[in-house]
Amino acid sequence: MKLNYLTQGMVKKSYFCTLLGHRFVETKKVNAHFSEFECTVCKMQATNDIRNNKIALTSELKDINETLFYINLKKQFVSRFYFRKKE
């Protein structure tokens, strides 16, 4: 019974989103080109593709974003170290 009620609520929320569109807020900046977003209404997670279209965040895409994020961190660290050494 309780489970039925929960799914009904979820359907209602996503129905709101299909009518008015998702209200995405940025939850994580991966690098200069990619970010992760979450809908404040239905909590759907999304990311953007190379054409800046929002696409649903699958576990595979999440892994890719995580990797890109660490590559970006490494790049920042290396460039900082390089410039400090140069001075």
Ligand SMILES: [Zn+2]
């Ligand atoms: Zn939504």
